[in-house]
Amino acid sequence: MISDERRKEVAFDDSEIERFGKHLMLKDIGVKGQKRIKAAKVVVIGVGALGSPVIQYLAAAGVGTIKAIDFDEVSLENLQSQVLHGTRDVKRPKVASAKDKVKNINKNIVFEAVKEQLDASNIEAEIEGYDLVIDCTDNYKARYLINDACALHGIPLVFGAIYQFEGQVGIFNLDGGPCLRCQYPSPPPAGLIPSCAEGGAISPLPGIIGSIQANEALKLILGIGEHLNGKILHVDSLYLSSRIFKVERDCHCPICGNNPTITNVEDIDYEDLCGLKTTNETPVEGFTPEELAKRIDNGDDITIVDVREPHERAILRFPNAIVIPIGQLVRRQKELDPNKDTIFICKQGKRSELAINTLREAGYTGPLYNLKGGIDAMKDIMFSHEGAWL
Numbered sequence: 183m184i185s186d187e188r189r190k191e192v193a194f195d196d197s198e199i200e201r202f203g204k205h206l207m208l209k210d211i212g213v214k215g216q217k218r219i220k221a222a223k224v225v226v227i228g229v230g231a232l233g234s235p236v237i238q239y240l241a242a243a244g245v246g247t248i249k250a251i252d253f254d255e256v257s258l259e260n261l262q263s264q265v266l267h268g269t270r271d272v273k274r275p276k277v278a279s280a281k282d283k284v285k286n287i288n289k290n291i292v293f294e295a296v297k298e299q300l301d302a303s304n305i306e307a308e309i310e311g312y313d314l315v316i317d318c319t320d321n322y323k324a325r326y327l328i329n330d331a332c333a334l335h336g337i338p339l340v341f342g343a344i345y346q347f348e349g350q351v352g353i354f355n356l357d358g359g360p361c362l363r364c365q366y367p368s369p370p371p372a373g374l375i376p377s378c379a380e381g382g383a384i385s386p387l388p389g390i391i392g393s394i395q396a397n398e399a400l401k402l403i404l405g406i407g408e409h410l411n412g413k414i415l416h417v418d419s420l421y422l423s424s425r426i427f428k429v430e431r432d433c434h435c436p437i438c439g440n441n442p443t444i445t446n447v448e449d450i451d452y453e454d455l456c457g458l459k460t461t462n463e464t465p466v467e468g469f470t471p472e473e474l475a476k477r478i479d480n481g482d483d484i485t486i487v488d489v490r491e492p493h494e495r496a497i498l499r500f501p502n503a504i505v506i507p508i509g510q511l512v513r514r515q516k517e518l519d520p521n522k523d524t525i526f527i528c529k530q531g532k533r534s535e536l537a538i539n540t541l542r543e544a545g546y547t548g549p550l551y552n553l554k555g556g557i558d559a560m561k562d563i564m565f566s567h568e569g570a571w572l
């Protein structure tokens with residue numbers, strides 16, 4: 183991955199020799215390997231749960247150039263698993279917090295902090311000229327965008343994902359190997375499963391998965407060992423089991439197959455691909471959290487339907503809501519009164535929208551409303567009303 187010419191351009195000072203002593207004494211790394219690490223240019227997309235271990239280990243290992251991309255700011259609920267950030271960083275851009283941390287770990291490296299929301303119009307400029315991309319994002323839209331851009335530019339991708347107690351790591355677009363779409367041609371329908379951002383995960387899980395991503399990245403840079411090219415490692419942290427399954431390159435793959443149909447990321451509507459766009463002709467009507475709170479305070483005769491998963495409801499129960507999982511909605515629509523305003527709620531307002539569309543398709547005619555932004559947007563109001571509503 184790093185040519186001998188690039189390696190030979192790298193020099194170390196005395197402090198670096200001391201700093202990387204534990205690498206230099208390894209037969210598979212040594213001075214030549216450490217120079218390759220210093221010459222490497224890596225893009226880390228997502229500076230959250232997976233990005234935290236990945237960035238810290240790559241910086242500590244001496245990767246010469248790290249570009250970190252994230253548009254988001256640190257929030258209190260991030261701190262449980264995003265160990266790169268601390269309490270004082272809340273409300274700061276994640277990339278700024280990361281920059282401070284990295285400076286303290288190893289100030290000899292170039293750390294490029296990019297506060298930007300990646301999309302089809304800007305991703306190519308951000309990854310071009312880099313050796314490796316590490317996907318540390320938490321949603322399908324970003325994953326497919328990153329995969330497609332890396333496949334089109336021939337940049338290897340170290341993929342990582344976490345969900346609840348389980349995680350996956352894989353390497354795509356390396357030496358004619360498969361891409362993400364060879365295994366999963368398109369994302370699952372939105373709403374049917376919570377995204378990782380909605381689904382939750384046990385605190386050390388991203389540390390485990392992200393550390394494996396960083397280790398795979400270093401092995402690729404060094405050209406040593408056996409890596410996960412064309413394979414996906416699945417780790418179950420609850421039962422401490424793991425397995426590796428093979429991913430074959432699919433000759434019908436829309437991006438890396440023999441007759442690709444995707445030749446430019448700007449041709450793909452990633453919002454639409456991931457079902458994030460409302461395609462329904464009649465858009466779903468919604469209440470803001472304030473409007474819903476007012477209806478409840480007024481004692482209006484309304485029905486509130488909670489479509490969240492049981493573990494999500496356990497975190498924060500919505501008062502006076504009836505619970506109907508999306509899969510049971512059509513069968514249980516008799517429980518809803520078509521003469522009453524019915525408001526659907528979920529964590530972020532996407533699955534509830536899907537629930538409304540599902541009911542409409544099934545012929546339900548009563549008035550249906552969505553809680554805009556979901557319970558996440560209503561948390562503060564709920565906490566301030568809790569006593570009055572119970």
Ligand SMILES: [Zn+2]
Nearest residue numbers: 361364435438
């Ligand atoms: Zn493919």
